[in-house]
Amino acid sequence: MCLCKCDQVATLSTPLISLPRHPNPSSPTTVNNDLRSSSHTAVIAQIEQCTNIAQLKQVHAQMLRTGIFFDPYYIDYARQVFDQIPHPNLYTWNTLIRAYASSADPVESIFVFLDMLYGCSECPNKYTYPFVIKAASELRALLTGRAVHGMAIKSSLGLDIYILNSLVHFYGTCGDLDLARRVFVKTPKKDVVSWNSVITVFAQGNCPEEALELFKEMEAENVEPNDVTMVGVLSACGQKVDLEFGRWVCLYIARNGITENLTLNNAVLDMYVKCGSVEEAKILFDRMPEKDIVSWTTMLDGYAQSGNYDKAWRIFDAMPSQDIAAWNVLISSYEQSGKPKEALAVFNELQKSKSPIPDGVTLVNTLAACSQLGAIDLDKALEVFNSVESRDVFVWSAMISGFAMHGQGRDALDIFSKMLEAKVNPNAVTFTNLLCACSHAGLVDEGRMFFYQMEPAYGVVPGVKHYACMVDILGRSGNLEEAVELIEKMKIPPTASVWGALLGACGRNGSFELAEKACSHMLELDPRNHGLYVLLSNIYAKTGKWEEVSGLRKLVQDLGIKKERGCSSIEANGSVHEFLVGDNFHPMCKEIYSKLDEIAGRLKLVGYVPNKSHLLHFLEEEDMKDHALILHSEKLAIAFGLISLSPSQPIQVVKNLCVCGDCHTVAKLISKLYGRVILLRDRYRFHHFKDGHCSCNDYW
Incomplete structure (x- = not known):
């Protein structure tokens, strides 16, 4: 933490009546109007009673420790204080940048940083950049973060350990694990935070093997791990479903005297649950001196995923408070275990309770349950979809998928139009579902339009699934030549699913030579796929090539391939x-x-x-x-x-x-x-x- 000097902070001698430079429409316009609660009033009173910098720093430290400094109310207040300072110094700018970086609106941190570049006589220092990088990390703003990284290098701060540690976390959060590792390797004197950062990003980036290898390297370098290290290691164990190593980690924590706390205990609990040892999780849960909503929800998830719904409901009923994550655990577990009616019953109970409010995860799981159940005319799915105002891309995509699976292509396209009107950007999943809808409903022109608009209009690069859908659309409509041309122009190697779509189209249209071509490619990629032999056999039969049918039957027998029974x-x-x-x-x-x-x-x-x-x-x-x-x-x-x-x-x-x-x-x-x-x-x-x-x- 950077320390301020007494002469670096302006004293407050005038009433705070001006608006923030970037006013929030939902925030009050004056301090007097801001005093809405007794707690807010008490803190503001403490600040205004300060007569010297030491007292002000004491209040500031207390707000940081309790976390209320990052409450939007106090950030607005801090911004109004800031706006009263005639010539803010670097420490003051850094304080405001830090506050916004940890707030619910981190983009303001970037805006303040840009204002500082023009409005401060001092250059950003080693305390500025980590806060700005943190904001970019929260926003997953890869280009912005890389630009800030470049600025730090030009400022001769490119090897500062605090900045490098922030960059490791930033690149990992943005999904660029290669860059995260490269920054870590270039860090000259790695401390425990450096190791924690890289282990955590690989664990959170679904690379558990690499995370555990890094932990071994950390030990080899004689860097003493702490509780944060072990949280990352335990996460990797859970992803690998390696209960034996997870137990070893628990012994390691005890042997090395690593202080247990709520976060660490929750990580152990999560590891046990992911590894399927619910009883060990329950033993830990019962002896934990402190539990929070994460602890309860993890235990609930353990019982629900194991199918022990009696114990899951007992945990649910005993929870001090049931947030939306707890409800989602029950809905999801029922849906994934093939119990769609039970999933919808839980959703109905959630609606009756009127609290908490369903989120995107709730809707995706509930819509999936509706799809399983096959509710006539999708009435239930529409009811679920319409029950929440805030819908993210996954919710919209799930609804498009529902219409696609039920052959209601026009309705799927209508939902897509409404999604765009709601200013929700489609992703790769959206277009997969949309193209499936066009395929199932015979909407050839519409499918062609969406496919060729994906990258130029929406920035979504077509993947294998999109090509397979498009080949299917063209093949079903008899446009086999166009389908073949599309495959030949693919920017990525065609997979079995792409050739399979073409082979299926040949089966419907009786194109013998093209079918053999598609089948030969499929045999190279997936030689034991019984479905392709079935399709090719039917094509031979349609064209009267009975010798080929017999030869194919003998080949299937010789290879020992068994047909999946209906x-x-x-x-x-x-x-x-x-x-x-x-x-x-x-x-x-x-x-x-x-x-x-x-x-x-x-x-x-x-x-x-x-x-x-x-x-x-x-x-x-x-x-x-x-x-x-x-x-x-x-x-x-x-x-x-x-x-x-x-x-x-x-x-x-x-x-x-x-x-x-x-x-x-x-x-x-x-x-x-x-x-x-x-x-x-x-x-x-x-x-x-x-x-x-x-x-x-x-x-x-």
């Missing part, structure tokens, strides 16, 4: 029932096959003929082909739904593979013949069947 699940009366292809193990097996016979008879009367082109073509006998089609898992699940669910209940089926064309046709006909709503979620999207129609308009 599996469909359906919930009825509180229980989930699963069906495999040709399943005959279900307790209601006889009733289900009897229902299938009934369905087959009614379908035949309306002119339905099984579409045998949707088989693998590895079956030769015609009667076996007919039999195989009727045994598809989704047909079994739908038949069970007709038996077990009341006519007013929708039949909701989830399948692990893409629904075949024949099953798609059958589901449409059943929805009309039996007057039922069928919701089928396959590997890629939802299909809503009603009155003989599907929401995808037969485009999937």
Whole structure:
């Protein structure tokens, strides 16, 4: 900390009535109007009663220790004090820069720094730059921070350890771990803060191996670690899920007499939870002399992620206060464990409580639960989306994804337009979801427009997922030549997903030569992918190349590749029932096959003929082909739904593979013949069947 001299601080002899140079519209305009609480009044009174610099420094130190110096109220007050000083000196400028750097509005720190460059006769010193770099770090402003780094070098302060330590943290926070390490290596006399900074940025940057290697180097250099060091090391252990080393770290802390505190105990607690040792976490939790909301939430997360919801709810109910993070833990754990109804029930409880306010994480997890549940017409998802005014890019992207999965492409595009109106910048995930929406709804021109606008208009460089989506859009619409041209012009090597999108398009359009080309590329990248053999086999069969079909079948057998079996699940009366292809193990097996016979008879009367082109073509006998089609898992699940669910209940089926064309046709006909709503979620999207129609308009 820099120390001031008595003659460096101006005395306050005039009333504070002027406005800040950068006024905050929400802040009061005068000190008298600012005195809204007794605590504020008391502190201001202490300041105004100071008769010398020693007393003022004492109050200042107390405010720093308690953290209230960075309260927006006091920062506004400090700014008004600052504005009364005719010629602020360097210490005064540094104090204000530091205050804003640690505030909720760090960009003001940068503005004050720029004002100082023009308004102060003294040059920035080694105490100025760390505060400005901290502000740039809070803002993730890489270019600004690099500019400040350059200024420090030009000021002959480029090797100051305080500045270098700040830069390590800054570059790490901005995601440039290479630069963070290079700055660390160039630090001439590394202290414990230097090591802590680099270990922490690598641990927080999802590079746990490097973080632990740096810790070993630190030990080799005989630099004594402290509690901050161990927090970073424990974080790395948790990411690696290395419980054994995590236990060693706990012993190391005890052996080396490293002082335990709340932050360190929370780090140990988090390590135990991430490594799956919830009982060890509970032992520590029970003996912790001090607990905060992080401690309680970590323990809650441990039980929830392990599926022990009884204990999770007991922790939740015992929490001194339940902030939004605690609610998010429950919603997220239910959603990730395949319990979307329970996740939505927690969200409903949160809404009823009216406190705390849902945030972006709440909405993303709740929207994901809605997607799992497949709520008809997305009503619940829209209710969740509309329940919060402040929506970040992830919330908007999740809503676009929801519409995309349900084949509501136009609605997805409408949400994107509203997102831009709300001045939320789209990211790579947004465009992946947007292009998927265009693909599922056949919006070729719109997809092409979005793809080619990504980088020039929004600064988002297309990645592999975007190219795969675009190839799919072009391929589905029959624009195979344009799809091939796009692949050839890719700035990054095409992956199996890109060639797979092209191969799928060839299957729909019967392009034999192009299919072989795509398949050869896929074989190089993913030779054991059974799906590509299925697609290629169907293409051979469509073009009458039966020798190639037989050869492909023999190759699959020789390689020992097993096809992923189709599996469909359906919930009825509180229980989930699963069906495999040709399943005959279900307790209601006889009733289900009897229902299938009934369905087959009614379908035949309306002119339905099984579409045998949707088989693998590895079956030769015609009667076996007919039999195989009727045994598809989704047909079994739908038949069970007709038996077990009341006519007013929708039949909701989830399948692990893409629904075949024949099953798609059958589901449409059943929805009309039996007057039922069928919701089928396959590997890629939802299909809503009603009155003989599907929401995808037969485009999937």
